[in-house]
Amino acid sequence: MLRVGLTGGVGAGKSTVATRLAEHGAVVVDADRIAREVVEPGTEGLAELVTAFGEDILTATGALDRQALAAKAFASDEARRTLNAITHPRIGARTAELIGEAAPDAVVVHDVPLLVEGGLAPHYHVVVVVDAPVETRVRRLVSARGMAEDDARARIAAQATEADRRAVADVWLDNGGHEDAVLSEVDSLWADRLVPFEANIRLHRPRAASSPRLVPHDPAWPVQAARAIARIRAAVGDRARRVDHIGSTSVPGLLAKDVLDLQLTVDSLDRADELADALTAAGFPPAAGDWRDDAQDGTGTWPKRFHYGADPCRAVNLHVRSPETPAWRLALLFAEWLRQNPGERDAYAAVKEGLADAHAHDGTVEPYAEEKQGWVNAAFRRAEDWAARSGWTPEG
Ligand SMILES: CC(C)(COP(=O)(O)OP(=O)(O)OC[C@H]1O[C@@H](n2cnc3c(N)ncnc32)[C@H](O)[C@@H]1O)[C@@H](O)C(=O)NCCC(=O)NCCS
Numbered sequence: 001m002l003r004v005g006l007t008g009g010v011g012a013g014k015s016t017v018a019t020r021l022a023e024h025g026a027v028v029v030d031a032d033r034i035a036r037e038v039v040e041p042g043t044e045g046l047a048e049l050v051t052a053f054g055e056d057i058l059t060a061t062g063a064l065d066r067q068a069l070a071a072k073a074f075a076s077d078e079a080r081r082t083l084n085a086i087t088h089p090r091i092g093a094r095t096a097e098l099i100g101e102a103a104p105d106a107v108v109v110h111d112v113p114l115l116v117e118g119g120l121a122p123h124y125h126v127v128v129v130v131d132a133p134v135e136t137r138v139r140r141l142v143s144a145r146g147m148a149e150d151d152a153r154a155r156i157a158a159q160a161t162e163a164d165r166r167a168v169a170d171v172w173l174d175n176g177g178h179e180d181a182v183l184s185e186v187d188s189l190w191a192d193r194l195v196p197f198e199a200n201i202r203l204h205r206p207r208a209a210s211s212p213r214l215v216p217h218d219p220a221w222p223v224q225a226a227r228a229i230a231r232i233r234a235a236v237g238d239r240a241r242r243v244d245h246i247g248s249t250s251v252p253g254l255l256a257k258d259v260l261d262l263q264l265t266v267d268s269l270d271r272a273d274e275l276a277d278a279l280t281a282a283g284f285p286p287a288a289g290d291w292r293d294d295a296q297d298g299t300g301t302w303p304k305r306f307h308y309g310a311d312p313c314r315a316v317n318l319h320v321r322s323p324e325t326p327a328w329r330l331a332l333l334f335a336e337w338l339r340q341n342p343g344e345r346d347a348y349a350a351v352k353e354g355l356a357d358a359h360a361h362d363g364t365v366e367p368y369a370e371e372k373q374g375w376v377n378a379a380f381r382r383a384e385d386w387a388a389r390s391g392w393t394p395e396g
């Protein structure tokens, strides 16, 4: 099952996007609809709202007068907190039930306005944010939905900011223009990302091979790594010690292949094996085979586990290592040493570029590969000296 979180400010166009995804075959779980269900006449939820906000939030027939409640609830932070405390746990329980009922091969789209506010992002494989300028949203809510302008603005003020939403967005859909434009982006998202992502998780299939091309450092890499790390943490909880962004993409200013390397630290490889299913469910299935790191001094090999990110649009390699192996510490040290020593970083970049050029022009890559390995082996010794001088330890 693929879990997609769909969010955006009030009136941005979530329902428009969700409807299109449903047409493609997604199972849409609509938080606003569940929010209505849990306060229907006769529910405990409605009774608690009346106790908190008074009888005048009811219509003559005893149903919830939504406008009357909105007027009270969006008037102050305290009132909104009271509303949320009554409704959100009930919405959460019903949501879990509905998602649990979806088929194993479903793409579940959770249309949830308060995804960012609720800190829910790490629980989805993909977070999609729909956005439009505030004034456009107000205009649409007033003209197409008949909402009072004050109400629209009060809700916008009560919600997350654009910057908050950007931090969690794997996909940003701009719905400031014509509806057709965003719908065609949704069609591509479905075909190019969501469908293959779901299949990769279900079949334990790695994403398609990524390009071996070196590209300049992208400042989005650490941000994307932080999102992947948050997902892994949410999946494994305290069964793992830590998750770090390692490798060349973690070094600002260093060119790299567009693959994020992450290291999950576990007490032992038995523990790593216990976590395999949870990592798969989170979108990081294990790669088949016996994975090992070579000792730099040629004295042996150290076992590890290796998982791939299944997202076809975001290449991730997840190395699961135990601190019992020197490779664990070296991975953390090498990245930190390059981040702290720009001269060494630039020297490493030059060696990598030499290797890439050799690949580009002829088949004789070996001398460059040897040169790179020689440089790296010497670099490890310099990194160790630096660690001893600066007092660096993996524990920070
Ligand atoms: C206050 C209520 C009765 C107003 O009903 P109304 O029919 O006017 O609006 P509706 O429920 O369709 O919501 C429309 C939009 O308002 C915004 N909104 C609703 N509740 C909240 C809230 N507590 N905080 C911030 N924004 C909210 C969302 O963007 C939502 O998509 C209703 O929104 C409600 O019960 N809210 C509490 C439950 C909730 O938090 N729902 C949001 C999704 S979980």
Ligand SMILES: Nc1ncnc2c1ncn2[C@@H]1O[C@H](COP(=O)(O)OP(=O)(O)OP(=O)(O)O)[C@@H](O)[C@H]1O
Pocket: 008, 009, 010, 011, 012, 013, 014, 015, 016, 017, 032, 113, 140, 141, 144, 145, 175, 176, 177, 178, 179, 180, 182
């Ligand atoms: N690109 C667009 N151009 C014009 N109108 C649009 C566009 N996208 C959506 N709308 C209209 O704007 C209104 C709000 O869109 P929609 O209902 O999809 O937003 P929403 O984010 O789901 O809103 P809410 O937060 O209230 O649930 C709707 O009436 C919709 O038809």
